[in-house]
Each structure stands twice: as C-alpha cells, then as structure tokens.
Amino acid sequence: MHNALFHISKRRELPWYSAWGIRGAAIVLALVVCAIVTALATGLNPLAVYGTMFQGAFGTTRRVWILLQNLAILLCISLAVTPAFKMRFWNIGAEGQVLIGGLATAACMILLGGKLPNGLLILIMLLAAVAAGAVWAMIPAIFKARWNTNETLFTLMMNYVATQLVAFFVIVWESPKGSGKIGIINQNTEAGWLPQLAGQKYLLNIVVVAVLTVAMYVYLNYTKHGYEISVVGESERTARYVGVKVGRVIIRTLCLSGAVCGIAGLLLVGGTDHTVTTSIADGRGFTAVMVSWLAKFNPIGMVFASFLIVFLGRGASEISTIYGLNHSFGDILTGIILFFIIGSEFFITYRLSFRKKEV
Amino acid sequence: MGNKVAAVQMRDITKSFGTVKANDKVWLDIYRGEILALLGENGSGKTTLMNMLSGIYFPDGGQIFVDGKEVTIGSPRDAFDLGIGMIHQHFKLVEVLTAAENIVLGLREKGRLNMAAVERKVREICETYGFDVDPGQKVYDMSVSQKQTVEIVKVLYRGADILILDEPTAVLTPQETDKLFAVLRNMRDSGKAVVIITHKMHEVEELSDRVAVLRQGRFVGDMATKDTNAQEMTNMMVGHAVSLNISRPEPEDPRPRIEVKGLTVRSIDGIVKLDDVSFTARSGEILGVAGISGCGQKELLEAIAGLQPTERGSISYINDDGSREELLGKDPLSILEMGVSLSFVPEDRLGMGLVGNMDMTGNMMLRSYRRGKGPFLDRRFPLHRAEWVRQELDVNTPGLTTPVRRLSGGNVQKVLVGREIASAPTVLLTAYAVRGLDIGASYTIYDMINLQKAKGVAVIYVGEDLDVLLELSDRILVLCGGKVSGIVDGRSATKREVGMMMTKLGGGRSA
Numbered sequence: 001m002h003n004a005l006f007h008i009s010k011r012r013e014l015p016w017y018s019a020w021g022i023r024g025a026a027i028v029l030a031l032v033v034c035a036i037v038t039a040l041a042t043g044l045n046p047l048a049v050y051g052t053m054f055q056g057a058f059g060t061t062r063r064v065w066i067l068l069q070n071l072a073i074l075l076c077i078s079l080a081v082t083p084a085f086k087m088r089f090w091n092i093g094a095e096g097q098v099l100i101g102g103l104a105t106a107a108c109m110i111l112l113g114g115k116l117p118n119g120l121l122i123l124i125m126l127l128a129a130v131a132a133g134a135v136w137a138m139i140p141a142i143f144k145a146r147w148n149t150n151e152t153l154f155t156l157m158m159n160y161v162a163t164q165l166v167a168f169f170v171i172v173w174e175s176p177k178g179s180g181k182i183g184i185i186n187q188n189t190e191a192g193w194l195p196q197l198a199g200q201k202y203l204l205n206i207v208v209v210a211v212l213t214v215a216m217y218v219y220l221n222y223t224k225h226g227y228e229i230s231v232v233g234e235s236e237r238t239a240r241y242v243g244v245k246v247g248r249v250i251i252r253t254l255c256l257s258g259a260v261c262g263i264a265g266l267l268l269v270g271g272t273d274h275t276v277t278t279s280i281a282d283g284r285g286f287t288a289v290m291v292s293w294l295a296k297f298n299p300i301g302m303v304f305a306s307f308l309i310v311f312l313g314r315g316a317s318e319i320s321t322i323y324g325l326n327h328s329f330g331d332i333l334t335g336i337i338l339f340f341i342i343g344s345e346f347f348i349t350y351r352l353s354f355r356k357k358e359v
Numbered sequence: 360m361g362n363k364v365a366a367v368q369m370r371d372i373t374k375s376f377g378t379v380k381a382n383d384k385v386w387l388d389i390y391r392g393e394i395l396a397l398l399g400e401n402g403s404g405k406t407t408l409m410n411m412l413s414g415i416y417f418p419d420g421g422q423i424f425v426d427g428k429e430v431t432i433g434s435p436r437d438a439f440d441l442g443i444g445m446i447h448q449h450f451k452l453v454e455v456l457t458a459a460e461n462i463v464l465g466l467r468e469k470g471r472l473n474m475a476a477v478e479r480k481v482r483e484i485c486e487t488y489g490f491d492v493d494p495g496q497k498v499y500d501m502s503v504s505q506k507q508t509v510e511i512v513k514v515l516y517r518g519a520d521i522l523i524l525d526e527p528t529a530v531l532t533p534q535e536t537d538k539l540f541a542v543l544r545n546m547r548d549s550g551k552a553v554v555i556i557t558h559k560m561h562e563v564e565e566l567s568d569r570v571a572v573l574r575q576g577r578f579v580g581d582m583a584t585k586d587t588n589a590q591e592m593t594n595m596m597v598g599h600a601v602s603l604n605i606s607r608p609e610p611e612d613p614r615p616r617i618e619v620k621g622l623t624v625r626s627i628d629g630i631v632k633l634d635d636v637s638f639t640a641r642s643g644e645i646l647g648v649a650g651i652s653g654c655g656q657k658e659l660l661e662a663i664a665g666l667q668p669t670e671r672g673s674i675s676y677i678n679d680d681g682s683r684e685e686l687l688g689k690d691p692l693s694i695l696e697m698g699v700s701l702s703f704v705p706e707d708r709l710g711m712g713l714v715g716n717m718d719m720t721g722n723m724m725l726r727s728y729r730r731g732k733g734p735f736l737d738r739r740f741p742l743h744r745a746e747w748v749r750q751e752l753d754v755n756t757p758g759l760t761t762p763v764r765r766l767s768g769g770n771v772q773k774v775l776v777g778r779e780i781a782s783a784p785t786v787l788l789t790a791y792a793v794r795g796l797d798i799g800a801s802y803t804i805y806d807m808i809n810l811q812k813a814k815g816v817a818v819i820y821v822g823e824d825l826d827v828l829l830e831l832s833d834r835i836l837v838l839c840g841g842k843v844s845g846i847v848d849g850r851s852a853t854k855r856e857v858g859m860m861m862t863k864l865g866g867g868r869s870a
Contacts, residue, residue, distance in 0.1 A: 234714045243692030
C-alpha cells in the first residue's frame with residue numbers, strides 16, 4: 001500500500017488577507033521564474049529587463065496616458081461581457097459588437113459630419129453605436145431564448161460578419177481613393193470628434209469608463225435586474241420556478257452587453273482613432289473574457305485585472321524594442337505571470353495537506 | 360459475536376471540516392456475515408465515517424484495521440484492494456455506456472478487454488445474489504433501482520466483500536426496497552459484511568442484525584437489533600426522548616380551494632403523464648398524494664404551480680367568497696399577480712427551489728425581490744425573513760451569509776419550507792418534503808405542515824412513505840399511471856388498500 005504524499009481538500013472560507021497574501025506570493029514567484037527564464041534564454045540581467053518593462057508602461061507622461069487609455073478600453077469591453085457571463089451566456093462576440101459600434105460611429109461622422117451641430121451629431125453617434133452593439137448581441141440572444149441555439153458559436157460567427165462589414169465600408173468610404181483605408185475622418189472640421197477634457201486626449205474615455213465601472217457594479221449587485229441575472233446564471237429552473245421570464249432576461253442582458261460594447265466602439269472611433277479599421281478592437285473582445293473571469297465578474301476587480309494585462313502588454317513591447325528581442329519573448333513573460341496568477345486561485349479554493357509521518 | 364474477528368475496526372477516527380468536527384474519536388466494528396445499520400441524524404457524520412473507509416476522505420486522526428491489520432486507505436483504489444466497496448447515494452455512472460461497460464470502467468486489468476467475458480462474469484454475480492441486470496443495457500435506459508443495482512454489481516465485480524450502502528432506499532419504491540433487502544440478506548448469508556447508512560427506523564428493524572448510532576460526530580453505542588426498539592434508537596439518535604406520533608387535528612371549516620377537472624398533461628416526448636385527473640383540495644385540510652414514483656405526482660404539482668404545459672382540463676382557485684379564478688395556462692408570475700398566494704416546495708431543492716450558491720438572504724429574496732418600486736433591491740426585508748426562518752425553524756447554519764449548499768439536507772429543506780410558508784400562503788404544495796431528512800427534521804416538517812393546515816391553508820402533500828401519508832393526511836388521492844385510482848379517507852384507509860390502488864386502478868375492484 002502506498003502512502004499518498006498529500007491530499008487536496010476544499011477550503012471553507014479564507015479571510016481576504018490570506019487570499020491576497022496567496023495572490024501576492026504568486027506574483028513574487030512568477031517574477032522569480034521569469035527572471036530565471038530571462039537570464040537563461042537571453043543572458044540579460046532580469047532586473048534591468050523588469051526596469052525596462054516598468055519604463056515602457058510608466059516611463060513618460062505620454063506612456064502613462066496611453067496605458068490608462070488602453071486600460072479604459074479593455075475595462076469597458078470587460079464590463080460589457082460580464083453581465084452575459086454572470087448569466088452563463090458565453091458571449092465571445094464582444095469583438096464584433098465593438099467593431100459594429102465603431103462602424104456605426106464612423107458612419108454618422110462621415111454621413112452627417114458638417115450637416116448638424118456637433119453636440120447633436122455626437123448624441124446621434126452615441127445612439128447609433130449603442131443601438132448597433134445592442135442589435136449585434138441581441139440577434140444570438142433571441143435565437144438562444146427562442147430555440148436554445150448555441151450562443152458560443154453564434155456570437156463567434158457574428159464577429160466575422162462584423163469584420164467583413166467593416167472591410168466593405170472601408171472600401172466604400174476609402175479616402176483618398178485607392179488607399180484601401182478611410183483615413184482620419186473630418187480632419188479639418190473635427191466634426192463628431194468627442195471633446196477633450198482639460199486638453200487631454202484620453203481623459204474623456206477614462207472618465208466615461210470609470211462611471212461605467214461604478215454603474216455596472218451597482219447594476220449587478222444592487223438592482224432587481226442584476227439579481228435576476230444571477231438567478232438565471234445559477235439555475236434556469238429556479239428562475240422559472242419563481243416566475244422569472246428567462247428568455248426575456250437573456251435578451252435584455254445581451255442588449256446591455258452589446259450596448260456597452262457599442263460605447264467602447266464609440267470611444268475608440270470618436271474619441272481616439274477618428275477612423276475605423278477592421279482591427280480597432282485588436283483582440284480585446286477576447287482578452288476581456290479573461291479579464292472578466294480573472295476578476296470573478298466583479299467590476300472593481302476588473303480594474304486591477306485589466307491594469308495587469310495592459311501593463312504586461314506595454315512592458316513586453318518595450319523590452320522587445322529596447323533589447324531587440326523577438327516580441328514573443330515579452331509574451332512568454334506575460335504568459336508565465338498569468339499562469340501563476342490564475343494558478344494561485346487553485347490554492348485559494350483548495351488546501352493541500354501534507355501527510356505527517358505517522359507514529 | 361464476541362469471538363468473531365471484526366472485518367473492520369475503526370479506532371478513534373477523527374475528521375474535521377474547517378471548524379466542524381464531523382467525526383470525533385469514533386469507534387466502529389464491522390463483522391462478516393452481518394448487516395450493520397449505521398444510524399444517525401443528518402450531519403451526525405455517518406457518511407463522512409464511511410467515506411473514510413472507502414478512501415474518499417482521509418482521517419485527521421485514528422486508526423483503521425482490516426482483518427486485524429492496520430491499514431492506510433488513501434484512495435478508493437486502496438479501499439478496493441482491501442475489498443471495501445461503497446454504493447453512494449448519488450450514482451456515479453456514465454449514462455451512455457452499458458451496465459457492463461460501467462462495471463469495468465477504471466479497472467486496470469492486463470490484456471485485451473473481453474466484453475463477452477465481462478458480461479459472463481456480471482451474469483454470474485447476478486445469479487448468485489438474485490440481481491436483475493442486463494449487462495448490455497445502456498444506463499440512460501434504466502430506472503433508478505436498476506442503476507443502483509449496477510452500482511452494487513460494480514462493487515461486487517471488483518471483489519468487494521465489505522459493502523457500504525449510503526441511504527440505498529431513499530430513491531426506491533416499497534417493492535424495490537423489498538427486492539434490495541432480499542439481495543442484501545443473500546450477501547450476508549454468503550459471508551459478506553454489509554453496512555447500510557439510514558435513518559429509517561422500520562428498515563433498521565426489518566433488515567439489520569446490529570445497529571450502531573452516531574450523534575453529532577460521536578459514537579453513541581451499538582447493540583443487536585433484536586434487543587432494541589424504534590423508540591430507544593430514536594432517543595439515542597436525537598439525544599433526548601421524542602414522540603413518534605404525528606398529530607392529525609380535525610380540519611376546521613374545510614371549503615373547496617383548488618378544483619382540478621379533467622387535467623391531462625403530456626411530456627415533451629408525447630407520453631401521457633396525467634390522464635383526466637379531477638379532484639378538489641380543501642382549505643384547512645391535508646390532501647395526501649400517493650403513487651409509485653413517476654406516476655404524475657410531479658406533473659400534477661407543477662401544473663398547479665404554473666410550471667407545466669398542459670393539454671386539457673381546468674384548475675380553478677376558489678376564493679373565500681366563492682369566486683373562481685382559472686390557474687391553467689398561467690405562469691408563476693401571473694398567478695402571483697392575480698393575488699393567489701400559492702407556495703410550492705419542489706422535489707429538487709437545490710436545483711429548483713433554492714439557489715445553492717446564494718446565502719439564506721439571497722434565497723429568501725427569490726420570492727420577494729420584486730417588492731418595492733424602482734430598480735433597486737430591497738435587502739432588508741429578505742434579511743428579516745431569513746432571520747425569522749433561522750430562528751423559527753431552528754436552522755443550523757454558520758451564518759446568514761453561508762451559501763445554502765453548504766448546509767445539511769435537513770437544514771436546506773427548512774430554509775425552503777420556511778421561505779414558502781413565510782409568505783402566508785393559502786395553498787401549499789409539497790413534493791417529498793421529508794426525503795433524505797432525519798427523524799428530528801422530518802417531525803419538524805410535519806409540525807410545520809400541520810400548523811399551516813390549522814391556519815386554513817389547503818395543503819397538497821406528495822409523499823412516498825405510506826405510513827406517514829396515512830398518519831398525516833385527511834384524505835389521500837392515489838395516482839396510478841397518471842390516472843386517479845381513487846380518493847380515500849386518511850383515517851380509515853389501510854396501507855394494504857392504498858398499496859393495491861397504487862399498482863392497479865381502483866385497487867383492482869373496478870378493473
């Protein structure tokens with residue numbers, strides 16, 4: 001008979017400081033492993049590499065603003081997918097919902113720019129982006145509610161449709177002709193450009209997303225709708241038993257999810273890029289899924305999770321430029337760190353007990 | 360018995376979960392050629408103790424001896440190597456595989472897998488003990504009792520001669536239970552050690568040779584079954600004297616409250632579940648519903664509660680002033696909005712009645728979250744209600760913020776029943792309200808139901824224990840294959856009579 005070295009048991013509850021202690025320890029461990037990998041693979045001084053990463057994220061005021069802008073957009077999309085995930089509706093179509101929101105924004109800017117007062121134009125852009133995102137998410141939701149179709153495949157497919165639509169309109173509106181892109185929209189008039197707060201290009205986006213974060217936190221935790229979402233997510237049968245109209249909740253929640261994605265598209269096109277391409281979402285519709293899970297669907301936790309991911313991304317690209325390393329090396333470090341952070345959740349949920357020598 | 364060597368000796372076994380001591384220095388001896396009933400209330404540590412024997416949990420302290428030799432059981436495989444096999448309350452079978460495939464699953468035998476040989480061996484085991492299993496049948500085609508049989512054969516196939524069964528009769532009909540008991544006796548007579556975990560007194564008396572009692576994780580005592588009686592065992596389990604009588608006051612001013620006429624229900628596959636069912640449930644009265652499992656009890660309650668699509672018929676709710684309201688075709692929300700206060704304790708507590716991951720307050724909120732204007736939740740009302748239920752029903756929970764799935768079965772049921780009666784219903788539907796509950800908790804539930812009856816609530820009580828149905832109900836509606844087999848008076852009917860009606864329409868008289 002062999003003696004198992006350890007066994008795994010579920011923890012009951014862990015005080016918050018122990019949980020954060022475990023997470024902190026995981027990050028320290030991750031940095032140690034990254035240091036070893038860096039030293040072995042590149043022969044560089046790991047501390048210098050870390051320093052460069054930090055520089056890449058925070059080195060100049062401009063870099064800080066870019067970090068915050070990227071953080072805001074990623075957080076915005078993460079907030080958007082969260083109600084759906086909390087309801088166990090696997091919305092991986094955020095990418096397409098952002099794109100279609102951005103496309104709607106660009107369409108308003110191009111078609112209405114200069115014909116309407118700027119305030120009114122921005123209002124119309126907002127409505128168009130929200131509506132476009134909402135419709136894009138609602139289509140799979142209606143099919144799910146009515147015929148119980150698989151939402152994972154459906155939302156994924158909607159991404160491709162959105163990408164192709166954007167590609168099509170890029171050609172329709174291309175400027176200058178033959179360039180294959182739209183270029184900066186209304187460069188001279190700045191019609192439909194979202195206003196700059198305090199002269200800072202990115203501040204408005206950051207403020208909007210901060211407000212959305214608080215709103216989403218309140219919506220999920222303190223409203224009747226938020227409660228219905230939790231119940232449907234936990235058990236559809238329980239929801240039906242207490243008279244919740246499950247189909248209606250699914251459609252309503254996805255409408256919200258898509259609308260917030262639409263806002264992300266608006267912020268990207270109207271706020272910062274002032275143009276639309278097929279790559280404005282830049283995979284963040286998928287990264288957001290990870291952020292949402294990492295933060296266990298808590299909007300406040302998502303602030304930290306998105307910060308972590310954006311920081312790692314910015315830092316990784318900086319070290320690849322400075323040291324002339326392949327960009328993949330930065331991704332390796334990012335991967336190691338995420339592995340440790342996600343792995344630490346196991347030790348928060350479970351306990352390993354090592355067997356003592358029996359007398 | 361004293362001169363026999365115990366097959367298993369457990370000494371000073373201790374196991375804690377967090378701060379709760381599930382087992383505290385428990386001693387237990389198991390002998391071959393004997394059926395031992397392990398008796399105790401919910402949460403008394405019976406299942407935990409046996410899980411340590413079968414390698415699912417590892418004890419924090421203590422020793423286990425098998426045939427006099429100290430052993431370490433670190434995994435279910437270790438347990439199998441020692442000939443210990445456990446049949447769990449929740450079956451662990453792969454639905455899409457056949458019985459034989461499930462039986463050999465996980466065995467690491469050398470050489471090619473020879474299914475024909477496996478099936479032959481399975482048939483041999485079945486013949487030896489009188490099982491009725493077709494090795495080639497897919498598990499999804501099987502009834503609950505057949506699945507259980509597969510679990511037992513699986514354990515025997517692996518050569519177990521110490522069998523542990525965790526509440527094996529909880530899901531069986533009386534007939535199936537008799538069959539199981541016959542098999543268990545065969546096993547005992549062939550020299551195997553059998554342990555059954557239960558809290559049904561009459562099963563202990565009928566089946567076991569010896570009984571061991573646990574209370575709150577401690578070993579209270581053991582004795583030969585023939586030297587004790589139900590009252591003594593109950594007192595040992597609970598720790599003080601309990602009365603084993605269910606009171607049945609005369610209904611006060613019973614008036615028709617729910618009138619069901621010609622109700623017909625088909626399942627999604629088109630099978631008739633209820634066929635032209637008609638009856639009346641009266642206020643201040645308990646209407647028991649008896650029937651073999653799957654005879655339409657679930658569909659009946661769910662149809663009244665607005666959860667089951669129906670084909671034909673009517674369900675009228677009759678107000679005190681005699682005015683009627685039709686419930687058929689309404690969903691639970693519209694029934695609530697009509698002002699009909701209908702409470703429903705469904706069979707599937709954590710899958711339907713409650714949300715396991717939410718705490719007591721969150722679960723109280725299921726019924727009350729729509730209260731108040733505006734988009735925000737009123738948390739104070741459900742919090743008060745949770746406190747009330749906890750106090751009134753004596754729910755044993757670490758706190759109101761503990762997810763209800765962490766509570767024991769009895770306490771989960773108290774939370775559910777508590778919430779359903781807290782809204783002062785006029786109709787109370789209950790499905791298997793005491794299934795899996797221990798004596799103490801069951802009697803609490805009976806008292807609560809009786810209290811509702813005294814308040815003038817029309818109670819429809821679907822039960823499986825005929826003894827209880829006959830003691831509790833004023834009238835009993837007997838279903839047989841989705842049809843009404845008859846309605847009998849609870850005070851004068853006999854168990855035999857109701858049993859006949861369950862298996863044959865009208866008890867065979869009118870057939």
